Amino acid sequence: MSDNAPLVIIGTGLAGYNLAKEFRKLDAERPLMLISADDGRFYSKPLLSTGFAKGKEADELAMQDAEAMAEQLGAQVLTGQQVTAIDTRERLVRLGDRGLPYSDLVLATGAQVRTLPWREALGERLLSINDLADYGRFRAALNGRRSVLIVGAGLIGCEFANDLRLGGFEVTVVASDPWLMPQLLPEQAAAAVQAGLEELGVEFHLGCAIENMALEGDGLRVRLDSGVELVADQGLSAIGLVPRSELAEAAGLAAGRGVQVDRQLRTSDPHVYALGDCAEVAGLNLMYVMPLMTSARALAKTLSGTPTELSYPAMPIMVKTPACPLVVTPPLSGVAGSWQCDAEGRDVRARFVDANGQLHGFALTGAAVAEKLQLTRELPAWLG
Numbered sequence: 001m002s003d004n005a006p007l008v009i010i011g012t013g014l015a016g017y018n019l020a021k022e023f024r025k026l027d028a029e030r031p032l033m034l035i036s037a038d039d040g041r042f043y044s045k046p047l048l049s050t051g052f053a054k055g056k057e058a059d060e061l062a063m064q065d066a067e068a069m070a071e072q073l074g075a076q077v078l079t080g081q082q083v084t085a086i087d088t089r090e091r092l093v094r095l096g097d098r099g100l101p102y103s104d105l106v107l108a109t110g111a112q113v114r115t116l117p118w119r120e121a122l123g124e125r126l127l128s129i130n131d132l133a134d135y136g137r138f139r140a141a142l143n144g145r146r147s148v149l150i151v152g153a154g155l156i157g158c159e160f161a162n163d164l165r166l167g168g169f170e171v172t173v174v175a176s177d178p179w180l181m182p183q184l185l186p187e188q189a190a191a192a193v194q195a196g197l198e199e200l201g202v203e204f205h206l207g208c209a210i211e212n213m214a215l216e217g218d219g220l221r222v223r224l225d226s227g228v229e230l231v232a233d234q235g236l237s238a239i240g241l242v243p244r245s246e247l248a249e250a251a252g253l254a255a256g257r258g259v260q261v262d263r264q265l266r267t268s269d270p271h272v273y274a275l276g277d278c279a280e281v282a283g284l285n286l287m288y289v290m291p292l293m294t295s296a297r298a299l300a301k302t303l304s305g306t307p308t309e310l311s312y313p314a315m316p317i318m319v320k321t322p323a324c325p326l327v328v329t330p331p332l333s334g335v336a337g338s339w340q341c342d343a344e345g346r347d348v349r350a351r352f353v354d355a356n357g358q359l360h361g362f363a364l365t366g367a368a369v370a371e372k373l374q375l376t377r378e379l380p381a382w383l384g
């Protein structure tokens with residue numbers, strides 16, 4: 001254990017890099033090290049589901065490489081290095097046999113994709129996109145192909161459906177969900193988005209489970225429990241994300257839906273913090289950019305000597321389905337209430353209200369997205 005040891009951040013996604021940037025605004029001196037299993041390029045993950053329409057290669061979405069980031073941040077950035085364990089007693093992160101000391105440690109390890117049982121057997125024909133390297137791999141796999149079958153109708157599946165269609169591919173979406181984005185949207189708002197995507201040419205098979213996926217020729221054959229058989233040149237799995245909390249759990253740190261932290265983003269160990277997709281902050285695991293930016297600013301203050309409690313306002317999510325504009329602020333889980341919808345064609349205003357008429361969430365589609373600011377003002381803070 002050494003107090004000259006650096007502040008170490010595991011992860012160079014938006015959480016890790018934005019924390020490092022915010023921290024450097026407040027403290028230019030303290031040694032800082034970032035460690036990443038990937039190549040450490042700085043990129044905006046939300047842009048991955050807009051890249052096909054724009055015809056962007058992975059390299060074009062990367063904004064800066066690890067070396068440039070290291071220089072800009074006055075930090076050491078270790079790339080291609082998997083942290084395999086954390087020793088909280090000795091304050092070491094382990095990379096296989098190597099142990100690196102830290103003074104404080106921040107977990108910004110993100111979330112990993114859920115996988116379908118056929119993933120291994122289907123190799124490159126069934127991929128997921130959860131980082132820049134995945135995006136590059138998927139683009140390469142699409143070379144010379146026309147049709148994509150997307151499994152999953154959540155936010156990410158729907159964004160890729162829209163984007164791949166705009167990029168000129170035939171797109172079919174298969175999901176066991178009864179309607180699009182059921183964790184975020186009531187049925188009426190989802191129907192508007194579905195209609196917009198269908199008009200664009202996306203085909204949907206909802207409410208059905210996949211019985212089998214197999215290679216056929218150079219593509220895929222998929223059998224649904226409805227009896228329908230589908231073929232496609234390429235598969236994209238988008239069935240959800242799970243916070244990466246194994247390192248924390250193996251080190252004896254508290255974890256639930258993610259690495260559990262308090263409102264100072266501190267884990268059950270006083271020298272270990274977490275933010276971003278991997279973190280469950282005061283019970284909330286919110287896998288979006290705005291919460292992680294808010295967290296980065298608060299944690300930078302704490303780490304530079306001013307202990308700071310995090311507050312979250314309610315933060316609307318702009319879903320990137322231009323076929324039907326959509327903005328949603330989901331009610332926090334556990335809030336009792338119901339959706340009230342009114343619609344004019346594709347313009348749906350859905351409000352989630354409790355028994356006292358207090359607004360707790362909303363979904364707006366089409367022209368109704370213009371009401372975003374006004375409704376956001378009526379929402380209680382997520383963490384007041």
Ligand SMILES: Cc1cc2nc3c(=O)[nH]c(=O)nc-3n(C[C@H](O)[C@H](O)[C@H](O)COP(=O)(O)OP(=O)(O)OC[C@H]3O[C@@H](n4cnc5c(N)ncnc54)[C@H](O)[C@@H]3O)c2cc1C
Binds near residue numbers: 010046049084286
């Ligand atoms: C296609 C797509 C579109 C999205 N669109 C939006 C949007 O429009 N708006 C929005 O708010 N959110 C959006 N999101 C969510 C948003 O992108 C994420 O919330 C955010 O990028 C998460 O950042 P992160 O830094 O926490 O995690 P990640 O970006 O996953 O970074 C994790 C980092 O940890 C590293 N790492 C993990 N384990 C280890 C280890 N053991 N050792 C070393 N390094 C490790 C990884 O290499 C990586 O560098 C989207 C997500 C996707 C996938």
